[in-house]
Amino acid sequence: MTALHESTIATDELRPTRVEVDLDVLAENYRAIAAHVAPARVMPILKANAYGHGLVEVGRVVERLGAPYIGVAYLEEGLRLRQHGVRLPVLVLGGILGSQIPRFLEADLTLTASSVDKLRAIEEHAARAGRTATVHLKIDTGMERIGVHWYSAEMLLEESLRCRHVRVEGIFTHFANADARDLAHARLQLERFHETLGFYERRSLPPPLRHAANSGAIVQLRESHLDLVRPGVLFYGVRPTLEVAAAIPVRQALSWVTRVVYFKVVRAGQPVSYGGEWVAPAQTRVVTLPVGYGDGYARAMSGRAEVIVRGKRYPVVGRICMDQIMVSIGWDSAYNGDEVVLLGRQGAAGISIEEMAGWASTIPHEILTSINTRVPRVYRGGT
Numbered sequence: 380m381t382a383l384h385e386s387t388i389a390t391d392e393l394r395p396t397r398v399e400v401d402l403d404v405l406a407e408n409y410r411a412i413a414a415h416v417a418p419a420r421v422m423p424i425l426k427a428n429a430y431g432h433g434l435v436e437v438g439r440v441v442e443r444l445g446a447p448y449i450g451v452a453y454l455e456e457g458l459r460l461r462q463h464g465v466r467l468p469v470l471v472l473g474g475i476l477g478s479q480i481p482r483f484l485e486a487d488l489t490l491t492a493s494s495v496d497k498l499r500a501i502e503e504h505a506a507r508a509g510r511t512a513t514v515h516l517k518i519d520t521g522m523e524r525i526g527v528h529w530y531s532a533e534m535l536l537e538e539s540l541r542c543r544h545v546r547v548e549g550i551f552t553h554f555a556n557a558d559a560r561d562l563a564h565a566r567l568q569l570e571r572f573h574e575t576l577g578f579y580e581r582r583s584l585p586p587p588l589r590h591a592a593n594s595g596a597i598v599q600l601r602e603s604h605l606d607l608v609r610p611g612v613l614f615y616g617v618r619p620t621l622e623v624a625a626a627i628p629v630r631q632a633l634s635w636v637t638r639v640v641y642f643k644v645v646r647a648g649q650p651v652s653y654g655g656e657w658v659a660p661a662q663t664r665v666v667t668l669p670v671g672y673g674d675g676y677a678r679a680m681s682g683r684a685e686v687i688v689r690g691k692r693y694p695v696v697g698r699i700c701m702d703q704i705m706v707s708i709g710w711d712s713a714y715n716g717d718e719v720v721l722l723g724r725q726g727a728a729g730i731s732i733e734e735m736a737g738w739a740s741t742i743p744h745e746i747l748t749s750i751n752t753r754v755p756r757v758y759r760g761g762t
């Protein structure tokens with residue numbers, strides 16, 4: 380709490396808008412998922428700045444929790460973890476270019492081999508560098524993003540047995556529809572993945588670490604847990620979609636708060652903000668907050684968003700601007716400096732990431748990853 384207090388003051392001097400991340404909640408979420416999927420293990424997904432929570436800080440917590448692996452999307456995310464001293468194995472899930480391979484080897488990051496050509500390139504680079512590359516093979520079972528199609532996976536697996544400078548540590552696939560109510564396509568993908576894994580059985584070889592489940596599949600498709608699961612949004616305490624009820628007790632770890640920087644009375648009939656789309660129906664008190672779409676507070680939420688002031692919800696009125704929003708508080712009171720909650724809880728009121736996603740007609744993933752780096756992150760707990 381001391382750390383939070385001090386950094387909050389430091390942030391307030393610069394700008395009152397901030398994201399607060401409770402690292403203890405992330406730890407609880409990790410343990411809840413681990414308990415649910417055991418004996419499978421958990422690889423938290425930290426791509427896109429750990430879904431907006433802060434890559435390095437979350438990486439350190441995940442390491443302290445004793446997780447076996449971290450997953451990220453891009454090479455530079457893995458490099459950043461290494462630069463900040465995170466030693467845990469890191470799998471880069473996304474597609475790669477041959478020119479990136481030496482950087483993977485130097486930083487001891489695990490590569491995704493998504494085609495025979497890429498696997499050969501990894502083998503060649505590793506041989507030249509006198510190193511052993513660690514790879515996970517990527518099988519496309521129906522997402523059609525990256526990976527070898529399940530119907531031609533045998534070539535990749537055979538090639539992997541020939542490699543001398545590559546250690547095939549894992550094999551994985553990714554679901555396109557694991558968060559849907561209808562799981563027929565997810566089940567079909569899992570069946571195709573098992574077909575591919577038959578390769579090892581036929582040769583009496585132990586398969587490498589098998590993984591498939593994202594948040595939707597962790598919650599909905601127990602048979603997909605295999606050796607390792609890859610929770611993203613669930614680790615951050617968000618249900619994958621509103622269709623998927625929370626079967627695992629996770630909580631939102633992130634709050635987004637700001638403070639009132641202006642107070643005024645708007646006369647009846649006066650339009651507010653660009654375009655004048657909202658007109659005060661009666662004389663009303665309006666406060667202005669220093670946050671806008673330039674911070675990731677989506678402009679598409681204009682006319683739908685609400686915030687919490689003094690424990691009560693009020694509507695954002697008029698168009699959301701790049702750096703400011705206006706909130707009508709009726710005839711209630713608020714003062715300059717009052718803390719306002721955009722996401723999270725204040726008193727009995729709360730605004731969830733899922734609800735905000737509804738206002739913006741998007742999914743919680745996009746809400747979290749849209750909160751701009753302009754917004755400072757403040758941490759609580761985690762010791």
Ligand SMILES: *Cc1c(COP(=O)(O)O)cnc(C)c1O
Nearest residue numbers: 424472553593594609610611612
């Ligand atoms: C992003 C991602 C995940 C995590 O997805 P969530 O829906 O947030 O759980 C898992 N695996 C891969 C390959 C991903 O790209």
